[in-house]
Amino acid sequence: MQTKIILDEEEMPKRWYNIQGDLPSPLDPPLNPQTKNPATPSDLAAIFPMELIRQEMSADRYIDIPGEVQDVLRLWRPTPLYRATRLERALKTPAKIYYKWEGVSPAGSHKPNTAVPQAYYNMKEGVERIATETGAGQWGSALAFATMLYDIQCSIYMVRSSYTQKPYRKSMMNVWGAECIPSPSTKTNAGRAMLEKDPDTPGSLGVAISEAVEDAATHSNTHYSLGSVLNHVCLHQTIIGLECRAQLASVESYPDIVIGCVGGGSNFAGVSFPFAGDKLIGKHPEVEIIGVEPASCPTLTKGLYAYDYGDEAGLTPIMKMYTLGHDFIPPSIHAGGLRYHGDSPIVSRLVHDGVMRAVSYHQSEVFDAAQTFARSEGFIVAPETSHAVKAAIDEALKCRKSGEEKTILFNASGHGDFDMSAYDAYYAGNLSDYEYPDSLIREALSRLPKVP
Amino acid sequence: MTVTIGFLVNPIAGMGGAVGLKGTDGLLAEAIKRGARPEAGNRALVALRKLKGAPLRFLSCSGPMGEDALNVAGITGFEVVYQTPHPTTSEDTRRACAVFEVHGVDLILFCGGDGTARDVYDTVLDRIPILGIPAGVKMYSAVFATTPESAAAIILNLSQSVRHMRDAEIVDVDEEAYRDGDLRTRLHGYAQSLYLPGLVQGTKQVLEDQDEDRAKEGIGRFLAEVILGTPDILYLIGPGSTTGAIAREFGIPKTILGFDAVKQGRLVASDLNEEEIIRLLEREKKSRLIVSIIGAQGSVLGRGTRQVSPRVIRMIGIENIIVVATPHKLSETPVLFVDTGDEALDKAFGPHISVISGYQIAQRKRIGVLTTKE
Numbered sequence: 001m002q003t004k005i006i007l008d009e010e011e012m013p014k015r016w017y018n019i020q021g022d023l024p025s026p027l028d029p030p031l032n033p034q035t036k037n038p039a040t041p042s043d044l045a046a047i048f049p050m051e052l053i054r055q056e057m058s059a060d061r062y063i064d065i066p067g068e069v070q071d072v073l074r075l076w077r078p079t080p081l082y083r084a085t086r087l088e089r090a091l092k093t094p095a096k097i098y099y100k101w102e103g104v105s106p107a108g109s110h111k112p113n114t115a116v117p118q119a120y121y122n123m124k125e126g127v128e129r130i131a132t133e134t135g136a137g138q139w140g141s142a143l144a145f146a147t148m149l150y151d152i153q154c155s156i157y158m159v160r161s162s163y164t165q166k167p168y169r170k171s172m173m174n175v176w177g178a179e180c181i182p183s184p185s186t187k188t189n190a191g192r193a194m195l196e197k198d199p200d201t202p203g204s205l206g207v208a209i210s211e212a213v214e215d216a217a218t219h220s221n222t223h224y225s226l227g228s229v230l231n232h233v234c235l236h237q238t239i240i241g242l243e244c245r246a247q248l249a250s251v252e253s254y255p256d257i258v259i260g261c262v263g264g265g266s267n268f269a270g271v272s273f274p275f276a277g278d279k280l281i282g283k284h285p286e287v288e289i290i291g292v293e294p295a296s297c298p299t300l301t302k303g304l305y306a307y308d309y310g311d312e313a314g315l316t317p318i319m320k321m322y323t324l325g326h327d328f329i330p331p332s333i334h335a336g337g338l339r340y341h342g343d344s345p346i347v348s349r350l351v352h353d354g355v356m357r358a359v360s361y362h363q364s365e366v367f368d369a370a371q372t373f374a375r376s377e378g379f380i381v382a383p384e385t386s387h388a389v390k391a392a393i394d395e396a397l398k399c400r401k402s403g404e405e406k407t408i409l410f411n412a413s414g415h416g417d418f419d420m421s422a423y424d425a426y427y428a429g430n431l432s433d434y435e436y437p438d439s440l441i442r443e444a445l446s447r448l449p450k451v452p
Numbered sequence: 453m454t455v456t457i458g459f460l461v462n463p464i465a466g467m468g469g470a471v472g473l474k475g476t477d478g479l480l481a482e483a484i485k486r487g488a489r490p491e492a493g494n495r496a497l498v499a500l501r502k503l504k505g506a507p508l509r510f511l512s513c514s515g516p517m518g519e520d521a522l523n524v525a526g527i528t529g530f531e532v533v534y535q536t537p538h539p540t541t542s543e544d545t546r547r548a549c550a551v552f553e554v555h556g557v558d559l560i561l562f563c564g565g566d567g568t569a570r571d572v573y574d575t576v577l578d579r580i581p582i583l584g585i586p587a588g589v590k591m592y593s594a595v596f597a598t599t600p601e602s603a604a605a606i607i608l609n610l611s612q613s614v615r616h617m618r619d620a621e622i623v624d625v626d627e628e629a630y631r632d633g634d635l636r637t638r639l640h641g642y643a644q645s646l647y648l649p650g651l652v653q654g655t656k657q658v659l660e661d662q663d664e665d666r667a668k669e670g671i672g673r674f675l676a677e678v679i680l681g682t683p684d685i686l687y688l689i690g691p692g693s694t695t696g697a698i699a700r701e702f703g704i705p706k707t708i709l710g711f712d713a714v715k716q717g718r719l720v721a722s723d724l725n726e727e728e729i730i731r732l733l734e735r736e737k738k739s740r741l742i743v744s745i746i747g748a749q750g751s752v753l754g755r756g757t758r759q760v761s762p763r764v765i766r767m768i769g770i771e772n773i774i775v776v777a778t779p780h781k782l783s784e785t786p787v788l789f790v791d792t793g794d795e796a797l798d799k800a801f802g803p804h805i806s807v808i809s810g811y812q813i814a815q816r817k818r819i820g821v822l823t824t825k826e
């Protein structure tokens with residue numbers, strides 16, 4: 001039996017899959033935060049290049065990957081798809097488990113899949129500088145790598161709790177020539193306001209986004225870039241799922257279950273959209289698609305499906321998505337990249353429509369799963385990725401009970417080499433099992449924006 | 453600035469435990485007959501040796517109540533301010549603490565068990581911070597450091613920088629019931645104590661977990677919003693300063709050791725007894741109970757809480773109990789114990805409980821089985 005399925009470089013997908021082209025009805029439009037009217041391309045032009053705005057709103061089923069972007073992606077793509085026989089044996093499951101290993105990219109996660117095209121389109125428009133935010137530092141390091149390729153300056157607002165917990169992510173950004181600023185910072189109005197409210201705040205992705213958006217909007221040579229959530233980011237990540245589908249086809253297989261962890265939804269979208277598309281058009285109506293989130297920030301499982309801001313200060317377009325409220329500051333779990341109050345509007349829509357579903361787990365059970373994985377397959381995955389591992393293991397254990405030989409595919413979004421302090425905390429018994437008291441929160445006053 | 457420490461040892465603490473008695477109070481003669489030897493001084497030594505050379509000034513008691521241990525540890529320049537009689541009783545702990553207070557000590561460091569903690573607290577209340585070196589048979593009060601070593605670390609941190617102060621519950625344990633294998637703790641009062649966030653948190657600290665006041669404020673703000681958002685629900689708010697943060701949000705008084713009733717942010721009644729609570733509940737459509745975690749071993753609804761009897765809990769319903777605790781408290785209590793005094797009711801809580809630990813944040817904790825047997 002083949003351990004890893006590897007595509008040739010020529011077999012790397014040359015087009016991204018845009019699931020908007022297969023939705024039965026268009027997405028609810030994003031709204032301009034001031035006028036509350038549907039956002040127009042010109043509303044976004046101050047901070048995004050036109051090509052990305054076009055992709056954001058496009059209904060074309062496929063969008064070509066520029067040749068120059070393909071050249072860069074080939075540094076690490078196509079990525080391997082592994083058959084997890086050792087894990088299957090450890091679990092004594094009849095299920096067939098496959099995982100897509102995105103940890104082989106220079107930055108160590110799936111994030112460069114979109115960082116590279118984003119930097120590329122900005123370079124094409126002559127943008128000199130890009131501002132962004134990063135939670136755990138995965139996205140920041142990926143964008144630092146991508147902007148370096150195109151000689152674009154890069155300023156990264158990094159959520160303060162991660163900035164102190166993960167100093168090596170900052171070092172990586174420095175190696176690739178980017179500037180990394182702990183957020184909230186005194187550089188922006190949004191940051192100063194937050195610090196005034198609470199000088200000891202651990203920060204949040206929502207605040208960091210506000211800072212980066214404000215930086216871009218107030219500097220004429222600067223654009224903004226987001227590492228998740230938006231439609232064009234999910235689009236770029238579909239290269240993951242397209243490769244998986246081809247790799248599985250090469251061993252005459254197709255998944256019964258597709259799993260990914262969900263922060264803003266991009267790697268989950270990436271691995272699952274090609275399969276969700278097959279489901280939408282009736283080609284594979286029975287494929288089950290599961291997003292996995294932390295119990296402390298359970299956007300898809302306990303949030304409201306409503307219009308909300310993408311950031312804390314209310315500067316981004318208002319999007320229809322599952323949300324815990326834009327002012328929700330999730331507790332500092334080790335999976336920093338999953339600490340986001342909202343979710344990709346497309347993922348939200350597909351969950352709402354029942355095309356996909358979501359589950360949530362507590363921190364310590366997720367690390368139990370990561371340990372099982374490391375002790376069978378060898379790879380030490382990021383705490384974010386561990387959520388997907390946990391769900392895959394649970395599904396495989398269900399198969400052990402039922403005797404079903406299901407094919408389970410999950411995306412291993414990144415390695416945990418810079419997260420060893422999180423593993424240390426796990427072994428020291430210092431992990432708190434944070435959870436979201438949803439019914440009490442619902443009874444307290446809701447703070448979603450009033451949309452007519 | 454040099455920190456002045458009032459230091460005392462309860463020489464008989466722990467003697468009962470060593471010979472299979474579950475406490476020493478009232479049983480000293482029996483303990484000695486069974487061959488018990490004073491051990492508390494040795495526990496204190498472990499801490500004192502680590503404090504040797506630190507810029508600290510000690511006031512203490514003569515002989516076995518402090519002086520001997522200080523001498524063996526090699527600590528010099530301390531002052532004996534209390535003459536220890538023979539034999540000692542709990543009265544000596546109280547008298548020594550009164551003398552410490554007159555001398556204006558910054559902290560009382562004692563070595564003993566729950567009984568000693570109670571004697572110290574009864575004398576100085578929350579006017580002087582209290583820290584216990586664990587040496588007794590029972591240490592259910594929250595003023596104890598986890599080990600003698602950690603007591604020393606907390607004090608060394610104190611002399612160097614900021615003081616991390618926190619409330620610490622002093623509990624009464626029913627000695628007779630305890631000897632029969634039955635733990636009944638009752639909240640006795642709230643002392644001031646010290647803690648070292650790094651030491652209890654381990655290698656990974658998260659900013660919001662470090663500050664007690666900040667965490668309490670977050671809990672108070674969140675539950676105040678919930679109370680205002682549910683105007684039809686009556687809230688019974690239990691003892692403690694964590695629950696007190698809710699009352700502070702509304703600017704209403706809070707009975708520190710008792711149960712108050714609040715509705716729509718207004719005080720309905722304070723310091724209720726069981727009968728008053730039942731009468732109140734009978735009038736209400738829906739009520740909730742907000743309680744904090746008590747004691748070093750983390751009990752929820754200790755059966756000593758007479759006002760909230762199993763009958764009251766059944767009237768309110770388990771699903772309407774909201775437990776609160778700061779992250780620091782939760783880090784010290786990996787497992788919680790539900791102890792209503794009614795086993796069937798305890799079991800109904802299930803294997804886990806969700807504890808509100810901050811603004812819009814909860815933590816899931818395991819519920820353990822309570823026993824005094826080793």
Ligand SMILES: Cc1ncc(COP(=O)(O)O)c(C=O)c1O
Nearest residue numbers: 138228263264265266267337414
């Ligand atoms: C390794 C890894 N996986 C997953 C995520 C979550 O992001 P998304 O939901 O956009 O894939 C992150 C984000 O930082 C990450 O670093």
